[in-house]
Amino acid sequence: MIPFPHHRRAILAAAGGAPSSSRKDPLDSPLWEGHARAYLGDRAVVFDDRVRVVLPLVTENQAQVPVLVDARALGSVDEIAVITDIHPFPLTLRMAMPAARAFVAFRMKIEQATPIRAAVRKGDLWHVGGRHLDAQGGGCSVPPVVAKTVAWNRIGEIRARTWHEADGALRLRLRLLHPMDNGMIANIPVFIVETLDVADADGAPLATLRLSEAIADDPTLTLLPEARAAGRILRVTARNNNGGVFRTDVPIPEGSAPDTREDRP
Amino acid sequence: MTRPGPSSPTRTNRRECLGLGLAAALTPLLPPGAEAKPLRYTLAPVTIAPGIWTLFGAPEPITAANGGAIANVTILDTSDGAVLVDAGPSHRYGEALKALAEALTGKPVVRIYLTHYHADHVLGATAFETGIVAAGQDLTDDLRRFGDALTSGMYHVAGDWMRGTGIPQPGRFMAEGVEAVGGRRFRILRLSGHTREDLCVFEESTGLLFAGDLVFLDRAATTPDANLPAWRTALTTLAGIDHRLMVPGHGPVEAGRRGIDQTRRWLDAIETRIEDGFRRGLDITELMAAPLPDWTTPIAVAEYESARSVMHLMPGLEATELPLLHRA
Numbered sequence: 001m002i003p004f005p006h007h008r009r010a011i012l013a014a015a016g017g018a019p020s021s022s023r024k025d026p027l028d029s030p031l032w033e034g035h036a037r038a039y040l041g042d043r044a045v046v047f048d049d050r051v052r053v054v055l056p057l058v059t060e061n062q063a064q065v066p067v068l069v070d071a072r073a074l075g076s077v078d079e080i081a082v083i084t085d086i087h088p089f090p091l092t093l094r095m096a097m098p099a100a101r102a103f104v105a106f107r108m109k110i111e112q113a114t115p116i117r118a119a120v121r122k123g124d125l126w127h128v129g130g131r132h133l134d135a136q137g138g139g140c141s142v143p144p145v146v147a148k149t150v151a152w153n154r155i156g157e158i159r160a161r162t163w164h165e166a167d168g169a170l171r172l173r174l175r176l177l178h179p180m181d182n183g184m185i186a187n188i189p190v191f192i193v194e195t196l197d198v199a200d201a202d203g204a205p206l207a208t209l210r211l212s213e214a215i216a217d218d219p220t221l222t223l224l225p226e227a228r229a230a231g232r233i234l235r236v237t238a239r240n241n242n243g244g245v246f247r248t249d250v251p252i253p254e255g256s257a258p259d260t261r262e263d264r265p
Numbered sequence: 266m267t268r269p270g271p272s273s274p275t276r277t278n279r280r281e282c283l284g285l286g287l288a289a290a291l292t293p294l295l296p297p298g299a300e301a302k303p304l305r306y307t308l309a310p311v312t313i314a315p316g317i318w319t320l321f322g323a324p325e326p327i328t329a330a331n332g333g334a335i336a337n338v339t340i341l342d343t344s345d346g347a348v349l350v351d352a353g354p355s356h357r358y359g360e361a362l363k364a365l366a367e368a369l370t371g372k373p374v375v376r377i378y379l380t381h382y383h384a385d386h387v388l389g390a391t392a393f394e395t396g397i398v399a400a401g402q403d404l405t406d407d408l409r410r411f412g413d414a415l416t417s418g419m420y421h422v423a424g425d426w427m428r429g430t431g432i433p434q435p436g437r438f439m440a441e442g443v444e445a446v447g448g449r450r451f452r453i454l455r456l457s458g459h460t461r462e463d464l465c466v467f468e469e470s471t472g473l474l475f476a477g478d479l480v481f482l483d484r485a486a487t488t489p490d491a492n493l494p495a496w497r498t499a500l501t502t503l504a505g506i507d508h509r510l511m512v513p514g515h516g517p518v519e520a521g522r523r524g525i526d527q528t529r530r531w532l533d534a535i536e537t538r539i540e541d542g543f544r545r546g547l548d549i550t551e552l553m554a555a556p557l558p559d560w561t562t563p564i565a566v567a568e569y570e571s572a573r574s575v576m577h578l579m580p581g582l583e584a585t586e587l588p589l590l591h592r593a
Contacts, residue, residue: 056549057553057572058569058572060489060573060576064576064580066549068548105549105551107549136417153593154592157593158590159584159589160587160590171546173546173548173583174587220583246591247591248591249590250590
């Protein structure tokens, strides 16, 4: 890939201490305005360093790029939209969080170097943070499709575990065995997990995610739902674009949850 | 894989101008600086034994500054000609290596042993006749399957140093056993762990052990294709060889087993750190930022390689060690 000068400037600006909050795109990407219009609606947008997007130093595998969004510094928020500027599916993931911390970690597929952003909505304002991901350009660098093997008889298998966070939230790590075929390869139709919901034992939603074709195979997520009082489980429900539904209950370990039933009114 | 040709504007101009005569086509239309300054590797051979020179790789990641010259390459003089262990990262490196080997030994290069398929060790082999390039079957197959990805990755990180680099096609099968070349005896050992096929070379007449990338010394080991149990078994095998000098794939040449011990300790440390982070519920990105043990401070690129290792090894734990709650 040819490194575009504006990317370099963006990196320098970010390293040199960009203003903590501004209306001008710190990554100086020509695609940003269109994406913002398409995905963030009419609400105001502000670039805000409190929205951290953490990317690896090096893109080791373009089909499994780990991305972490941490906007806990904003307090409780309503929604997170992850937007990848240079990508056939720019809206990577959308997450509403009735009762979860402003945090999500996941893996995605990328085709070339691109800015990756998180837009975090708190009321009527989008707070946006992002980083530039360096990577090889061109689809030819993506590992060959033939190398992929799908365990068809195990599709929908869910592995998950929860932990108590020091600040009272729960930590949920989850891996759902499922291809994320994006429909852009001849003779392989779109086959993806579209939604993934986390609820408490009573079914009250804590976090609801909409995943795009850009998410890596076998979606692997880390979320921080609130430790609600209802029961000792989290209910996870995922649905794919063929209508297949995958459900499981994830046990919450006994112990250090400060937010117990007794504390509630 | 296509080799980089002239940029398209130049090509168009040349074609348009062919009618005006060749000289007009080539000279006046090339603006100053149309060709990048030719890059040249400075190879600094260090004598490690009589008639044996090692070119030490930089203890760094592959960058556009070092041209990928990060792995050790060794030249051995024999009565039949020069023998090389590994060929460096690019065609241009291979050409410089060939000239150096001929100058040092006064003879042509008659054999090149490739230890494993990683780009920093093999891509220089395109500068040599395929009939003298010896490699294992898996290496040859892997180059066929992943060669394009290897070279395009190298073009991305090392840039113009890679000009003219293609995919080597080793013409000789490197079998286990002893090959005698010009008075030296090269014992080939077929091990694995760093990749699925790691060929080590033990030169019996001098007791030199070329461990390839099964041994890293004072430079963090890389794990993109690692199988840690197999790697540990290979280190045990290497420790059982009564060698006089150890030539690691990366790092200084020494007598003794420091390289073997340090590589084992490093592998144990990154595996423990990744398992520990996994048990605490960390995602890849969080674990990459976690601190390393103090003893690793003097090891070059420790943070960089340990972060890469998290990306290589964590997904395997997630796929097998997270509790299985819903079976399809």
